[in-house]
Amino acid sequence: MTPENLTRRELLRRGATGAGLLAAGALLPGTAFARSGRPVLTHGVQLGDPRPDGAVVWTRADRPSRMFVEISAREDFRDALRIPGPDLTPDTDGTGELRLTGIPAGREVHYRVTAEDLDGRVASEGLTGAFRTVPQDRSDVRFLWSGDVVGQGWGINPDIGGMTIYRAMADRRPDFFLHSGDTVYADGPVKESVTLPDGRVWRNVVTPEKSKVAETLAEYRGQFAYNLLDENVRAFAADVPQLIQWDDHEVTNNWYPGEILDNDAYTEKRVDVLAQRAFQAFHEWQPIRRQDAVDGRVYRKVSHGPLLDVFVLDMRSYRDANSTGTEPESILGEEQARWLVRELTKSRATWKVIASDMPIGIIVPDGDKIEAVANGLPGAPNGRESELARVLQEISRREVRNVVWLTADVHYSAAINYSPERAAFTGFDEFWEFVAGPLNAGAFGPSDMDPTFGPEVAFVSAPTRQGASPMEGFQHFGEVNIDGNTGRLTVDIRDQRGTALWTKTLDPQR
DSSP states (O other): OOGGGOOHHHHHHHTOEEEEEOOOOSOOTTOOOOOSSOOOEEEEEEEEEEETTEEEEEEEESSSEEEEEEEESSTTOTTOEEEEEEEEOGGGTTEEEEEEEOOOTTOEEEEEEEEEETTSSOBOOOEEEEEEOOOSSSOOEEEEEEOOBSOTTOOOOGGGTSOTHHHHHHHTOOSEEEEOSOOSOTTOOOOSEEEOTTSOEEEOOOOGGGGSOOOSHHHHHHHHHHHTTSHHHHHHHHHSOEEEOOOSTTTSTTOOTTOBOOOTTOSOOBHHHHHHHHHHHHHHHSSOOGGGSTTSSSOEEEEETBTEEEEEOOSSTTOOOOOOSOSOOOSSOHHHHHHHHHHHHHOOSSEEEEEOSSOSSBOOEETTEESSSOOSOOSSOOTHHHHHHHHHHHHHHTTOOOEEEEEOOSSSEEEEEEOTTSOSOOSSOOEEEEEOOOSBSOBOOOOOBOSTTOEEEEEEEOOSSTTBOGGGSOOEEEEEEEOTTTOOEEEEEEETTOOEEEEEEEOOOO
8 A cells, every 4th residue: 555545544444543742831931821813833843753653743832722633645634634632731831742653654644733722713824744654664764863953152043044954964855863962052052143263253043041051941941942943953853753862961061960060150050950850841842752761761762664773872861970980880870771781682673773872982071080981091891881891791692783873972973893803891792883963063073082892983074173163064964774675774974965974884794
């Protein structure tokens, strides 16, 4: 059956439904919640976590209303099926999402979102998009990944058309996008203008919430609302389902549980309080359902047919305090580490992609302490390396094949091969780690490598000046293509125009 034959009758027979998650909180500061007239969907629509039978659809309304989603195989929505979603209320900042289910696998689906006032008298204009449900056969797979948005003071610049890298990504027509973290910079205010070293002026769209570090729940919500002011981001989010993880800047730089800030920019010094507010805003403003994560937070497994399983990690919420890395400690936490090994072992997909919000062998300092995995010391694994070594050793012992790591975080792009033949620790199988980014932030790098897992850097794209603006051309995203016939996986690192800078093809092991 072709996508054009996905009829309303078939959807009804298959029981297409929506399990809505009401997500949100109070309105952004200074914004009046409208009480009369026609509802308006203020920040577009977003797609998340694609599955064989549907996806998550997200929106936000400016007044008390109810979300509705129409789905159809036809772009004109003739014979569309209309599905009620959650109420969008002042208490919840007007955001909400609907989990579409019951749609046949591998089908092109057009959707239209509206909001009706709670009396059912008037409705908003509809916002539309389209996506393809995950196929269950060996169809080709294409997805993108990157991270780091509106960092180091580089926001939405209308003079250059906003965040145009999202337009370049949309042109690649991916099945989905993996956002590797730092989805916002809640600790990174933007100014109206910044003069570059060459005399050019970068101009930012500025909102009250992006003018200071986020501390209140409303200010954290404003971080996510800001990015959706960009028309490129909204157009991308309407048609490309996203798998979203978080890292540090959704809360504050290099945070860990239990930390007390020594930073005069903050009146609230307790990171656990800030993280709770940020966590709520993250789930309100992103198309990700808390109940789909293992413990209601972030880490989860998302399958994409027989060729691909994606394991989305959370290296932030369960870590020990940042230290010098000379004593064994955690970055995943015992429960998540066990889950990762268990689910990798159970996976029957050809490729197992581990979506990590931090790199493995790249040294990421936090002052005189360590922020990521690598502790910068030669010899046997220690610090957080010890936990990762146990994971790598266990999946090797269990003969888990075709594991690839993807990450962002360091604001440059790289391809790194890890081999026990070069390593101080040899109890693991050779693997690749690919790094892409930033999407719209300061560009840095390259950083030093830690020798523990035997890294060899095959490719780097980084600026000569630390903190380079997006105007200087070092914004990146990565692309993964899996051939349905051969099973080969090809990685391209692309610049902000979509031009391929480097390519690597891997053959699957049997």
